[in-house]
Amino acid sequence: MADPRLVNLTVNGRMVAVSVEPRRSLADCLRHDLRLTGTHIGCEHGICGACTVLVDGAAVRACLMLAVQVEGRAIATVEGLAGAAALGPLQESFRRHHALQCGFCTPGILMSAHALLSAEPKADRARVIEVLSGHLCRCTGYLPIVEAILDAREAYLCGAAEPAGKGK
Amino acid sequence: MTKANTYVGSSMPRVEDQRLLTGKGEFIDDVQLPGMLNAAVFRSSMAHAIVRRIDTSEARALPGVVAVLSAADLPRPIPRIPIRIAPIEGAERFLQPVIAEGCVRYVGEPLAIVLAESQELAEDALDRIEVDFEPLDPVSGIGDARRNATLLHPEAGTNLVADYQVTRGDPAMADDAALYRRTESFRIQRHTAVPMETRGLVAQWDAGQGRLTVRGAAKVPFFIRNHLARMLGLAQEMVELIELDVGGGFGVRGEFYPEDFLVPFASRAVGRPVKWIEDRREHFMATAHSREMECSLEIACTSEGRIIALRGEIAADLGAYVSPTGPIVPSRAAQFLAGPYHVPVLDLHVVAALSSRTPVGSYRGPGRFEAAFFRERLMDMAARDLGIAPDEFRRMNLIAASDLPYSIGQLVPYEGPASYDTGDYRAVFDRCLEDFGWAERRKLDGREVAGRLHGLGLACVIDSSGAGPGEHACLYLQQDGNVRVHVGSSALGQGIETTFTQIVADELGLHPERIRICHGSTSLLDEGHGSFHSRSLIMGGNAIVVAARALRDAIRNAAAARFGCTGDEIRLQDGRACKAEGQSTAFADLAPLEGRGSFGGAEKPFGYGTHVAHVAVDVGTGHVEIVDYLAVEDAGRIVNPAIVRGQKIGAIVQGLGGALLEHLVYDDEAQLRTASLADYMLPTAADFPQLDAVTLALAPTPRNPLGVKGAGEDAIAGPGAAVANAVAAALSRYGVEPKELPLDPPRIWALLAAAAARACR
Numbered sequence: 065m066a067d068p069r070l071v072n073l074t075v076n077g078r079m080v081a082v083s084v085e086p087r088r089s090l091a092d093c094l095r096h097d098l099r100l101t102g103t104h105i106g107c108e109h110g111i112c113g114a115c116t117v118l119v120d121g122a123a124v125r126a127c128l129m130l131a132v133q134v135e136g137r138a139i140a141t142v143e144g145l146a147g148a149a150a151l152g153p154l155q156e157s158f159r160r161h162h163a164l165q166c167g168f169c170t171p172g173i174l175m176s177a178h179a180l181l182s183a184e185p186k187a188d189r190a191r192v193i194e195v196l197s198g199h200l201c202r203c204t205g206y207l208p209i210v211e212a213i214l215d216a217r218e219a220y221l222c223g224a225a226e227p228a229g230k231g232k
Numbered sequence: 233m234t235k236a237n238t239y240v241g242s243s244m245p246r247v248e249d250q251r252l253l254t255g256k257g258e259f260i261d262d263v264q265l266p267g268m269l270n271a272a273v274f275r276s277s278m279a280h281a282i283v284r285r286i287d288t289s290e291a292r293a294l295p296g297v298v299a300v301l302s303a304a305d306l307p308r309p310i311p312r313i314p315i316r317i318a319p320i321e322g323a324e325r326f327l328q329p330v331i332a333e334g335c336v337r338y339v340g341e342p343l344a345i346v347l348a349e350s351q352e353l354a355e356d357a358l359d360r361i362e363v364d365f366e367p368l369d370p371v372s373g374i375g376d377a378r379r380n381a382t383l384l385h386p387e388a389g390t391n392l393v394a395d396y397q398v399t400r401g402d403p404a405m406a407d408d409a410a411l412y413r414r415t416e417s418f419r420i421q422r423h424t425a426v427p428m429e430t431r432g433l434v435a436q437w438d439a440g441q442g443r444l445t446v447r448g449a450a451k452v453p454f455f456i457r458n459h460l461a462r463m464l465g466l467a468q469e470m471v472e473l474i475e476l477d478v479g480g481g482f483g484v485r486g487e488f489y490p491e492d493f494l495v496p497f498a499s500r501a502v503g504r505p506v507k508w509i510e511d512r513r514e515h516f517m518a519t520a521h522s523r524e525m526e527c528s529l530e531i532a533c534t535s536e537g538r539i540i541a542l543r544g545e546i547a548a549d550l551g552a553y554v555s556p557t558g559p560i561v562p563s564r565a566a567q568f569l570a571g572p573y574h575v576p577v578l579d580l581h582v583v584a585a586l587s588s589r590t591p592v593g594s595y596r597g598p599g600r601f602e603a604a605f606f607r608e609r610l611m612d613m614a615a616r617d618l619g620i621a622p623d624e625f626r627r628m629n630l631i632a633a634s635d636l637p638y639s640i641g642q643l644v645p646y647e648g649p650a651s652y653d654t655g656d657y658r659a660v661f662d663r664c665l666e667d668f669g670w671a672e673r674r675k676l677d678g679r680e681v682a683g684r685l686h687g688l689g690l691a692c693v694i695d696s697s698g699a700g701p702g703e704h705a706c707l708y709l710q711q712d713g714n715v716r717v718h719v720g721s722s723a724l725g726q727g728i729e730t731t732f733t734q735i736v737a738d739e740l741g742l743h744p745e746r747i748r749i750c751h752g753s754t755s756l757l758d759e760g761h762g763s764f765h766s767r768s769l770i771m772g773g774n775a776i777v778v779a780a781r782a783l784r785d786a787i788r789n790a791a792a793a794r795f796g797c798t799g800d801e802i803r804l805q806d807g808r809a810c811k812a813e814g815q816s817t818a819f820a821d822l823a824p825l826e827g828r829g830s831f832g833g834a835e836k837p838f839g840y841g842t843h844v845a846h847v848a849v850d851v852g853t854g855h856v857e858i859v860d861y862l863a864v865e866d867a868g869r870i871v872n873p874a875i876v877r878g879q880k881i882g883a884i885v886q887g888l889g890g891a892l893l894e895h896l897v898y899d900d901e902a903q904l905r906t907a908s909l910a911d912y913m914l915p916t917a918a919d920f921p922q923l924d925a926v927t928l929a930l931a932p933t934p935r936n937p938l939g940v941k942g943a944g945e946d947a948i949a950g951p952g953a954a955v956a957n958a959v960a961a962a963l964s965r966y967g968v969e970p971k972e973l974p975l976d977p978p979r980i981w982a983l984l985a986a987a988a989a990r991a992c993r
Contacts, residue, residue: 085352096264099264100255101262102254103255104428106430107512108511108512141255142253142254155254159246162875162877162878165725165882166480167248167249167253167477168480168725170252174253196916197919198916200428200916201428201917202426202886202914203480203725204881204885205878205884205886205915206885206915208881
């Protein structure tokens with residue numbers, strides 16, 4: 065066990081300092097040190113995508129990044145996605161399309177889809193499927209998720225999807 | 233506001249979604265208790281070995297390590313994991329001890345549990361445990377197991393758990409020399425559920441109260457509670473199992489595993505809360521596997537194509553121990569081998585044998601996926617031999633609506649005779665083919681388009697649902713006018729909080745926001761039987777109907793007393809009890825009231841349907857693309873169409889994974905070679921983007937008040953069969969007949985190479 069390091073970062077728009085062992089993953093740090101348990105861990109080897117968060121706006125597997133690597137950077141997690149609303153437009157679309165069942169993989173998928181639509185609000189079906197294929201979901205068969213993401217594009221096109229602390 | 237009594241049948245958004253979409257769900261690893269330790273399980277690296285010595289001294293010496301418990305630290309006799317369903321005589325000889333003692337029988341079997349101040353430290357300590365193994369020959373697979381040369385449980389004298397015959401009809405009928413007959417051998421690979429959340433538990437021993445709380449239950453919390461209490465010498469009411477949000481179950485999650493004893497035991501031993509979270513590598517070796525099975529099957533038909541008999545043998549690998557679901561996988565495969573067809577003679581030998589692999593348990597549609605593959609493949613071969621189109625062959629043999637209910641006889645040793653209930657199998661079949669454009673598309677069969685060979689394949693399936701003991705519900709009308717529902721069903725992501733809410737809303741004329749479904753604890757009810765075999769809606773839903781009607785009557789009677797009329801004159805609407813001439817009172821003014829109800833004991837309903845696959849096979853790469861896929865099924869009655877559609881599509885994609893991708897591979901030393909998500913291929917969004925599922929409410933079952941049939945499982949039964957038939961059709965010019973899954977590129981190459989070798993002879 066190595067000595068803990070102090071890491072300063074912004075999470076969902078809020079500045080925090082956290083003391084972590086150098087081997088602590090960003091996912092474990094968010095979940096267990098900062099108690100942001102919406103980010104889930106499904107495999108710890110970068111395959112399933114459940115732990116996806118945004119680091120400076122880019123979708124990242126939080127299980128493959130160390131907490132000490134995010135010094136000075138801005139993290140966005142599912143907890144910040146709705147902003148002040150009950151649900152953000154992407155979340156609302158997931159609810160409308162029944163795009164989740166057990167909901168375990170959902171936060172990671174929401175973050176990837178949010179990053180995609182923030183950068184490419186006109187992403188077509190093929191592009192949505194390409195990005196979504198970086199995630200594993202065992203319940204839905206993915207089809208309702210694709211529909212939900214496509215249906216949320218309009219909100220991103222007209223700028224209605226600007227949650228607090230989106231990670232920029 | 234939605235009109236009264238219209239929630240059932242509507243795609244109401246799920247009540248679960250708000251918390252799950254905002255990261256506010258509570259899954260087991262989200263639980264954090266003061267003073268909590270983390271546990272890590274030390275597992276066998278050997279498939280079969282004598283354990284000479286376990287040295288945990290170095291691990292114990294590591295700072296931050298609180299305890300390391302192995303067999304020596306457990307009470308004698310070491311508890312064994314009980315069978316929950318599918319009991320079969322003699323199976324008790326093969327039950328798994330909660331920790332290995334003296335011998336290990338599969339890679340991943342628990343040998344010790346480490347408790348430390350952090351997860352990292354617990355895992356560090358695992359590396360410092362030393363075990364002196366004396367290797368034994370592994371039993372690697374069904375063939376090895378049946379030879380009994382190496383015995384996994386020498387005291388039992390055999391590796392065979394089950395060895396029985398099921399029959400129906402007059403065998404002499406099948407011996408008619410004039411009949412067409414063909415015999416083939418098939419094989420389904422070992423694969424399993426792989427829910428996205430691995431297993432996990434948090435146990436909390438309260439020494440002052442002598443009370444144990446275990447969070448992380450799923451599927452069958454009461455069963456686990458009852459046996460855990462027995463093993464720990466505690467009264468049942470002093471053990472509470474709590475179910476949190478569950479990241480998928482599909483049959484494997486929530487059964488009694490060694491950790492279900494070890495983690496609570498450890499918490500009591502050290503007097504602190506203990507959390508154990510399975511990691512993904514552990515999951516692949518420690519959570520139940522399924523499906524692995526061989527089948528040798530003979531079909532006998534008239535020259536016109538009427539099936540007379542199916543005869544043969546099913547042999548399944550159950551892994552190293554008999555799991556809580558017993559030999560359910562092969563026994564259900566035998567029961568469902570004839571599917572939705574009229575098969576006068578059945579004669580099946582069923583064998584279940586033990587090998588040096590992870591124990592096998594129930595995985596969504598146990599035996600149904602396998603049976604459909606064996607039967608539908610053989611039917612296509614027979615139809616081709618007889619010069620009959622595959623759709624015509626099926627239409628001719630499907631059980632006619634006029635023959636329902638249809639007795640299937642006693643086809644499992646641990647249950648009485650059964651019968652199919654309601655439906656119109658041919659109508660659903662025709663609907664599926666018509667919606668798919670079968671007649672037009674079929675012109676592509678075996679044709680090459682843009683360098684790939686196209687083919688179509690069919691499969692008809694049937695599935696029972698709602699097994700096991702009855703379920704119980706209690707509805708409480710609270711003083712705030714809300715209704716709280718306690719039910720023994722379990723949530724595994726299937727949306728029961730929503731469907732149950734819809735049922736109560738309609739029965740009571742109450743807005744869904746005033747209804748809360750509580751299912752998460754063994755303390756809510758005296759008894760509950762959980763969720764398996766598509767039973768939540770059938771058992772839990774109907775128990776809620778009965779309880780809601782009791783509460784409705786109680787509300788009416790209370791209102792009638794107030795208004796000086798009879799209960800019949802009271803109507804319930806929008807949370808008010810109304811008398812005809814405009815007098816009404818809010819439910820809240822009548823509270824507290826309650827209604828109790830149970831449902832169970834009736835015969836099971838049977839859902840059914842037809843699946844059709846259109847594939848394109850790249851002969852160069854061996855890749856099979858699903859060009860299109862459609863399932864049309866009958867669920868009797870539908871509470872929430874969007875939930876049902878979601879379950880069906882999810883099940884189909886899971887089944888396509890089993891057909892084309894998923895494989896738990898063992899080497900000759902019985903070492904698992906696919907213990908990560910990089911090696912075990914799950915379907916991704918890019919794999920099967922084109923498919924659909926249509927669910928009809930064609931024939932409600934008379935076997936429960938709601939008229940519902942199970943909807944969560946049966947759609948997984950079709951894909952293996954339909955896809956394999958489609959691949960055979962695509963590759964018909966080579967005479968390729970897939971008899972084994974998954975149809976991954978190496979297998980397609982092997983099939984083509986074998987066909988080429990045949991052509992050269």
